[in-house]
Amino acid sequence: xxxxxxxxxxxxxxxxxxxxxxxxxxxxxxxxxxxxxxxxxxxxxxxxxxxxxxxxxxxxxxxxxxxxxxxxxxxxxxxxxxxxxxxxxxxxxxxxxxxxxxxxxxxxxxxxxxxxxxxxxxxxxxxxxxxxxxxxxxxxxxxxxxxxxxxxxxxxxxxxxxxxxxxxxxxxxxxxxxxxxxxxxxxxxxxxxxxxxxxxxxxxxxxxxxxxxxxxxxxxxxxxxxxxxxxxxxxxxxxxxxxxxxx
Amino acid sequence: xxxxxxxxxxxxxxxxxxxxxxxxxxxxxxxxxxxxxxxxxxxxxxxxxxxxxxxxxxxxxxxxxxxxxxxxxxxxxxxxxxxxxxxxxxxxxxxxxxxxxxxxxxxxxxxxxxxxxxxxxxxxxxxxxxxxxxxxxxxxxxxxxxxxxxxxxxxxxxxxxxxxxxxxxxxxxxxxxxxxxxxxxxxxxxxxxxxxxxxxxxxxxxxxxxxxxxxxxxxxxxxxxxxxxxxxxxxxxxxxxxxxxxxxxxxxxxxxxxxxxxxxxxxxxxxxxxxxxxxxxxxxxxxxxxxxxxxxxxx
Numbered sequence: 001x002x003x004x005x006x007x008x009x010x011x012x013x014x015x016x017x018x019x020x021x022x023x024x025x026x027x028x029x030x031x032x033x034x035x036x037x038x039x040x041x042x043x044x045x046x047x048x049x050x051x052x053x054x055x056x057x058x059x060x061x062x063x064x065x066x067x068x069x070x071x072x073x074x075x076x077x078x079x080x081x082x083x084x085x086x087x088x089x090x091x092x093x094x095x096x097x098x099x100x101x102x103x104x105x106x107x108x109x110x111x112x113x114x115x116x117x118x119x120x121x122x123x124x125x126x127x128x129x130x131x132x133x134x135x136x137x138x139x140x141x142x143x144x145x146x147x148x149x150x151x152x153x154x155x156x157x158x159x160x161x162x163x164x165x166x167x168x169x170x171x172x173x174x175x176x177x178x179x180x181x182x183x184x185x186x187x188x189x190x191x192x193x194x195x196x197x198x199x200x201x202x203x204x205x206x207x208x209x210x211x212x213x214x215x216x217x218x219x220x221x222x223x224x225x226x227x228x229x230x231x232x233x234x235x236x237x238x239x240x241x242x243x244x245x246x247x
Numbered sequence: 248x249x250x251x252x253x254x255x256x257x258x259x260x261x262x263x264x265x266x267x268x269x270x271x272x273x274x275x276x277x278x279x280x281x282x283x284x285x286x287x288x289x290x291x292x293x294x295x296x297x298x299x300x301x302x303x304x305x306x307x308x309x310x311x312x313x314x315x316x317x318x319x320x321x322x323x324x325x326x327x328x329x330x331x332x333x334x335x336x337x338x339x340x341x342x343x344x345x346x347x348x349x350x351x352x353x354x355x356x357x358x359x360x361x362x363x364x365x366x367x368x369x370x371x372x373x374x375x376x377x378x379x380x381x382x383x384x385x386x387x388x389x390x391x392x393x394x395x396x397x398x399x400x401x402x403x404x405x406x407x408x409x410x411x412x413x414x415x416x417x418x419x420x421x422x423x424x425x426x427x428x429x430x431x432x433x434x435x436x437x438x439x440x441x442x443x444x445x446x447x448x449x450x451x452x453x454x455x456x457x458x459x460x461x462x463x464x465x466x467x468x469x470x471x472x473x474x475x476x477x478x479x480x481x482x483x484x485x486x487x488x489x490x491x492x493x494x495x496x497x498x499x500x501x502x503x504x505x506x507x508x509x510x511x512x513x514x515x516x517x518x519x520x521x522x523x524x525x526x527x528x529x530x531x532x533x534x535x536x537x538x539x540x541x542x543x544x545x546x
Contacts (some may be wrong), residue, residue: 002348004449010325011456016451029360048517057383080486122274129436133435133436133470134433134436135435135436136434136435136436137433137434137435137436137437138263138431138433138435139434139435140433140435141433142434169433171431171432171433171437171439172370172431172478173367173370173371173416173429173431173441174365174367174369174429175342175364175365175366175370176342176343176363176367177380177430177431177439177441179439179475181436181437181438183363190500193507200529203503203513203528203529204517204528204529204531205527207517207519207526208517208519208528211343211365211379212343212344212519212520212522212524212526213343213477213502213521214501214502215439215477215501215503216500216501217330217475217494217498217499217500217501218498218499218501219496219497220497220498220499223499223501227501227503229529230503230504230510230527230529231501231502231503231504232501232502232503232504233499233500233501234499234500234501235345235501236345236479236500237479237480238477238478238479238500238502239477239478239483239493240475240476240478240494240498240499240500241476241478241483241486241487241491241492241493242473242474242475242476242491242492243463243472243475243476243489243490243491243493243496244490244491244492244495245467245472245490
């Protein structure tokens with residue numbers, strides 16, 4: 001494998017968010033938690049429970065505000081939240097006459113190397129964005145779908161070349177709204193229906209999670225592409241507006 | 248003084264809540280709420296409320312005072328879910344973009360799913376809530392009325408009592424939630440603002456703008472400058488006044504709208520209800536499929 005993974009393990013929730021908060025008020029915590037700054041390495045399930053506990057307590061305290069005492073419930077009574085289960089499957093498989101096999105693999109686990117992504121963005125002609133922000137955005141997106149091309153050479157067992165050729169990501173509040181950002185496919189692999197497959201898979205995952213407001217902001221050149229996927233421009237007069245600072 | 252005893256309990260409770268929840272806007276560790284004075288434009292006529300629509304307060308409510316204090320908080324632990332859902336109802340706002348609406352009255356018909364709202368709140372990186380003193384807005388819900396009555400019984404009346412009450416800052420337990428807004432972000436590049444609402448009798452006083460500007464300020468402090476807001480035709484004027492514009496790059500806003508009614512429904516596809524729309528998932532393609540050359544397009 002020639003890839004380097006700089007991004008943290010798949011994290012399609014925003015648990016980083018809660019983690020950030022109680023990291024800052026460590027001297028005021030009421031709950032006997034181990035404040036482990038390296039929580040990223042913990043398994044997803046434990047991380048989810050531990051980090052959500054604090055936030056759940058704060059929301060519930062708001063409901064029980066007439067009581068002077070805090071009620072601390074064990075985490076097992078918290079509702080299990082559904083996260084998109086990371087999937088990985090082969091989309092396309094091509095064999096060359098010399099025995100070389102190329103597979104295009106779809107994965108939704110957020111397994112995207114941020115340097116590879118930056119290179120891909122350059123390839124499609126997008127303006128550069130700071131790497132740290134890119135990494136942060138990937139970490140805190142609800143779902144990051146990636147397309148990798150894996151080439152296996154005959155006779156060289158275990159020697160494969162894997163590279164990133166496409167990506168799409170969506171942010172969401174996990175309940176009602178989602179926005180799809182940054183859909184891109186390597187120009188050499190465009191025109192094969194790969195972008196379409198990525199976005200369709202995203203939509204299906206979001207709908208399965210009962211997230212019904214799926215939005216995106218399309219460049220004028222790709223409006224037709226998304227229309228073919230079932231998106232409507234400005235439905236019922238709904239438009240997106242962006243904040244512009246006044247200097 | 249009994250009144251002081253009550254407020255001391257609640258303020259210590261706030262600190263406990265604060266400790267449990269953590270600093271929501273870590274950039275602004277706000278232990279208390281920010282106070283702002285807003286002014287009502289006395290020349291603006293207060294429109295007669297539509298008798299058949301749900302109104303916040305009685306039909307013949309007195310107009311809000313000319314100048315009144317409001318309290319802005321960015322702390323999610325200040326939100327009482329029940330109160331928030333009542334605010335949604337009184338503002339006739341739905342979490343779904345296309346809610347089921349009664350065709351005659353225009354009132355949102357569907358019930359708010361509290362569980363989903365709770366989940367949405369816990370994943371909104373910015374939550375702004377605005378409170379005001381209960382006496383400035385007539386309270387309709389029973390719990391609050393009882394609460395207020397009890398508090399009034401326990402507080403000493405008289406000149407000093409009234410003076411104390413009028414200058415005492417409020418906290419989430421005795422303030423009335425009158426405004427709300429939230430934003431979802433990836434904490435790196437982009438953010439979207441949703442569900443900005445202000446109680447109808449207090450609209451037009453600049454509270455909504457304060458909510459949006461506060462959310463934007465929190466986001467820009469964290470380095471996020473790409474802030475989007477979805478707005479209907481009516482909301483467009485509001486967001487324009489808050490400093491939002493159509494996209495400078497000319498992008499088109501699109502929403503997924505493949506529904507049961509506008510597509511051939513095979514019967515075995517996934518259907519999701521979103522308000523009044525029954526969304527249909529894209530058809531399932533079984534991988535791996537052979538590569539085919541279609542018209543070239545950019546991802």
